[in-house]
Amino acid sequence: MATATQLGFNQETFDAFVAARDEPVWLTEARRAAWEHFQNTDWPARNHEEWMRTDIRMFKLDRFSPPQPTDAKASSIKGGLLCPGVALAGHNRSLDSHSLDLTLHKNWSDKGVIFGSLDTMLAEHGDILRPHFQSAFDPTHDRFASLHAAFWTGGQVLYVPRGVVVDEPLHMLSSMTDGGTDLGHVLVVLEDGAEATLLCETSSPTETAGGFHCGAVELVLGAGAHLRFVNFQDWGHGVWHFAHQRALVHRDATLQWTVAALGSRLAKVNQRVSMVGEGANCQVNGVLFTEGKQHLSYDTLQHHEAANCRSDFLYKAALQDKSRTVWRGMIKVDPAAQKTDGYQRNDNLLLSGDARADSIPGLEIEADDVRCTHGSTSGRVDEELIFYAGCRGFTRKEAIQMIVTGFFQHVFDRITIENVRDALALAIARRVREYE
């Protein structure tokens, strides 16, 4: 176990980290390879297309340390906005990447469902999980990916065996102390014909708390599997958030992925969905709300590798104060992926004159029989709507809250769990301020 006196991410802390972990050799080797790659790689260049709009010069890695265990109790952590009133099949909560409590309904463990901390479960169920671990995630993508692969800790895993339908949602909450580090790795594997709903959220002790999250999400859907995945990023507004998220969707599988991001100081998320089997289906719904000087940057890739697949990405952002969002979307269609139906859209609602939303859609198509469309819009709140609502008794603030909620409604309508929908709508509405 790394001790509190060894700060920073360096050879010394890495060696101590690895030595303290009782892990199988293959995993240690994977960490060493990633650490090697980290040391031989530079931070992303400012003129790199993926990074030119996202300035990380203020990010100093040496101010953070590998996640330390804390003696905090599960009851003391904040968050869990998504699950009140929802009957859960299980939940797992962690603080600074260390699991605090875990429940899984016996009904599901009896059926072979694996749920809990990834590091624990990898040790216990390596035979099942190892083939999937880092099958979607690329530790060499950039320096953050390598750092994550070397030092990832705790993490969360959901594994659903073939044909098992988990009909109640599972909930994962990753919390971070102010100034802490979260290097969580989420691995979700649904075998052929399995179904599950997973609510995954993050939290900080206060809205202004800082910290460092360098994480990864891997979703692997077997043939005919169906996953509803809600990913709610609600870190404090001082947190640096770097994440690599990738899904592999096999034949006739369906992935519905909802991304909601309200937190962090700066977020750089690289989200890729690969449709690797014929007839795969993917819907991604993004809800971003930014304020203050927040900067949220999303790079999304919908990669059609097989024929007859559908992908539908819709990102909506509302921005207030001097906040900024960057959305780069790409539909990539391989030569084999005939009859692709790809759609991507990004709509931005600017609540102040100082907010800025960059929207860069893209298509890269190598098959000839496809239908791919994309679009983006950006605009201010229409004063005529505010006036009309005013004539019906709404204050200016109430009118803007209503307009913002309405703006996101199309995405909310696609979220099947009512409590989750209402929780997100409320979390956003209470952030809306009054503007002249």
Added chain:
Amino acid sequence: MSDTLTIRDLHVAVDGKPILRGVNLTMQRGETHALMGPNGSGKSTLGLAISGHPKYEVTQGSIELNGDDVLAMSPDERARSGVFMAFQRPVAIPGVKMADFLRHATTNIRQPDRKEGEELIPMREFRKELKGKMQQLQMDVEFARRYVNDGFSGGEMKRAEILTLAMLQPKFAILDETDSGLDADAVRLAAESIAEIGRDKMGLLIITHHDKLLVHNPPDFTHVILGGRIVETGGAELAAELHSQGYERIRKAYPQDDAENQAMLETEEPQSIG
């Protein structure tokens, strides 16, 4: 029923261009007034100025509701104090269901001192009332689930505005061409609905080109507006005369106002949302 809306010497400009040039009008709650005039005369402008549209700048004069200064109020304060306007072309609010919009609006109007974030009228109670009003207006209850004015036909927008009027029960209602764009049956239904909801209960200011609304809502007073001024006021017979004979007599009797009206038409009528 002693509420009074008093407009004195009202001058209104849009983008610095004068539209209204000294309008005087006093209404008691329970009275029905017709406001008639040719295109460009300033009919909608009067409604939007009373409602507080930010682009309609009052350069002179006053509007008072029971002695309170309406011009000092924001649009929502005006609505909460009992002033309502049914818009000619109401805007769409995508993603906001009629029922949710009306529940919030109704709560604010009935509880004028409600603070932001305080409870709304209980959902069950509200739905029951809304359903009753919709049946009364022969509206499909599915309508409440649609987004506010989003993709509505002209007729549906007018019906929605009348439903809003029925829910909010204002002291004074300005109905801006609530009959335009409707077929004969729809106009009759609208006219009957307005009579049922508002006649004798509210002060009604009916802005119209046609006489159909007025058949069911015979005006106690008819005002003729020309070139931004009310040039004549009479009873129901004046409305009847204008319908049968048009504005020729008026234009000849008030040549200076007619010239102003022509000038305003030529410099293009301001875009009204109403």
